[in-house]
Amino acid sequence: MSLNTYRAGPDEHGHFGIYGGRFVAETLMPLILDLEKAYTAAKDDPAFKTEMSYYLNQYVGRPSKLYFAERLTNELGGAKIYLKREELNHTGAHKINNCIGQILLAKRMGKTRIIAETGAGQHGVATATVCALFGLPCTIYMGEVDIARQQPNVFRMKLLGAEVKPVTSGSRTLKDAMNEALRDWVTNVGDTFYIIGTTAGPHPYPALVRDFQSIIGHEVRAQMTAMEGRLPDTLVACIGGGSNALGLFHPFLDDADVAMVAVEAAGHGIETGEHAASLTGGRPGVLHGNRTYLLQDGDGQILEGHSISAGLDYPGIGPEHSWLHDVGRVKYVSATDQEALAAFQRLSKVEGIIPALESAHALAEVIRSAPTLPKDHLMVVNLSGRGDKDIFTVARELGVSL
């Protein structure tokens, strides 16, 4: 399939090819239409852009550095590896970029209460942070299983003044947190704004989150051009819902010479069935407001994902990724828990940077592919989050008691 542009989507109904759409209860439909209207207006409003830039620069600390990982490059002996340091953002991950955008939209729309779902807790922390910044009450839904494995982030959210509601239904992870957030939203339609953390959900969320995260790719474009005098050859990012990957990729989609690789979580291995790789191991279905690749059984029942990384532990993926997968613009691969753990330790020791377990999946792919590439091959990996939140999980996996 050949297209003039890969960057035109979604269409007016929120579709990327057959993916996306607005599969929500009637109660939410008027709210989603309102949000679309508000976002369309804000996008073209210079005042909104100015406000966004102010907070991204002064509060988040953007632009984030594009760092040449010299020691890792030398060790691997191939491609020249650059790290996009999203983990240096305030709150320690890329999630805050989107939260700044959505809270400013919420304010514009006159909403007075914020809800969000979270898996690893990074989006929950980022949401709680912007709610503290703007003085809005906030409720974060988080699966009981994730609460147990991400204690530092739970405490962080509480310190920031958020109410963290444990979700005990279903598999008690990210998908159930999203169900519960939707149940809250459908009940509190008048005053509540739902800050979705990834490029998924009903239209316009996938496009809106992508746009707010695209600052990552725009910066890389300028930074790489300044440092190397040309565009990168390969972009690598991990993918759960897919917001850090799309944020990095989207500005480059029409640059035919830029290859893109997204890394799904293979958990214990795709062949074991215990993984969270929707594209590799799933098929198209409808969940949480959009059509996309889902882990499901033959009867359309949603299966539980598995990954060592709570942030990737979701049985779906953003609809634009499903489309990019089908048209072949982005290559989707996977990395297991063990590969991610190895990459986690390697970056810590070689570069002095402890990556999030999510980002370690992307690094696992870099470790696999960089040695096979020439030394002038420019490879950018999105270091989407820092690993402090994961030290308990990693210690347990390594048999260390803290």
Next chain:
Amino acid sequence: MSTTTSRIDRRFAALKVEGRAGLVAFITAGDPDHGTCLELLTGLPAAGADLIELGMPFTDPMADGPAIQASTLRALAAGARMTRTLDLVRAFREGDADTPIILMGYYNPVYAYGVDRFLADAKAAGVDGLIVVDLPPEEDGELCLPAQAAGVNFIRLATPTTDKARLPAVLANTSGFIYYVSIAGITGAGSATSDAIAAAVAHLRTGTDLPVAVGFGITTPEGAADVARVADAAVVGSAIVRRLEASLDAEGKAQPGLVADVLGFVGELAAGVRGARK
């Protein structure tokens, strides 16, 4: 819209002649197990249900409260699947040619089954209508229009957030009846006041001649009677499912007397509805 009259049309016409509203009773297919569910289903008309909503189980029921969430997960744990749901309808139809059955649920299990195959099999089994919570008018091409073409009613939900501007879109491709969700919220949560419901029903009637059923938050015969005074039908789901739940043992298995108890409760609701306009 279908030109032939459907079982749903005939049932509402008959209710009109009787001068009363109807009771729509909801149970989940396969809850707590296939056999018990079939007993319940076949017993509902005699207990006083005028129409039946049969839930299609789904792992992620985003619009449902705890009672129906638990119900749908019980059914799945007991082996419920789409073919078994249609088996229930087929078995029901062997003994009842008149009571409408509406399948209610979420889109993914239908999509996974295949829309065309689903409509053909559902129609053949004796299904009269569909309520699919996550298919708003914006997605009519998915199932609503194919269903109408296949002669299966597609019943739309109207809600407190459906304003005047949006109402025509909601009514456009609906058939059988309109289901008014009386609260903004999930199933089994709070309830609306009688005045609010009366005003909403009056608002809907300005846009359609279709019968209006009202659901969400009706838990007692008195509550059902209140709705029956202003609407064409009262829908009760969570309260029936909770009654079923109360008759389960610690392992979630049906105890003797479950079917009689649940049907007894449906009888009380039906009495409320039938006595409402006297």
